[in-house]
Amino acid sequence: MYSHRMRERLLKLRQELEALAAAGAQSAAVVELDQSKVGRLSRMDALQAQAMAQASVQRREAMLRNIDAALQRIDDGDYGLCCDCGDPIDPRRLDFDPTVPRCIDCASKSER
Numbered sequence: 630m631y632s633h634r635m636r637e638r639l640l641k642l643r644q645e646l647e648a649l650a651a652a653g654a655q656s657a658a659v660v661e662l663d664q665s666k667v668g669r670l671s672r673m674d675a676l677q678a679q680a681m682a683q684a685s686v687q688r689r690e691a692m693l694r695n696i697d698a699a700l701q702r703i704d705d706g707d708y709g710l711c712c713d714c715g716d717p718i719d720p721r722r723l724d725f726d727p728t729v730p731r732c733i734d735c736a737s738k739s740e741r
């Protein structure tokens with residue numbers, strides 16, 4: 630079934646993100662170690678690296694929220710329907726990103 634296949638895809642995406650999060654936590658620890666070794670001049674670099682790491686953590690958390698919301702919609706039986714207008718979302722759009730909650734019309738409206 631369609632939503633069953635999508636659930637599998639979403640769960641797989643979720644696993645990949647969690648693996649990335651574990652790897653990211655390790656590299657953040659490396660930045661901290663470097664910071665204690667290097668001098669004051671490299672502090673800016675370290676801070677910049679930290680900001681980038683934080684941004685990617687935030688992106689990942691937003692994606693996880695989207696995945697959970699999509700899984701919830703599968704459970705509720707309204708997966709694949711636009712959360713604004715209720716019309717079916719183009720399957721090609723869902724295939725590209727299984728977490729999209731809106732049809733192309735509503736998504737372009739909300740971006741404006």
Ligand SMILES: [Zn+2]
Pocket residue numbers: 711712713714715716731732733734735736
């Ligand atoms: Zn819509």
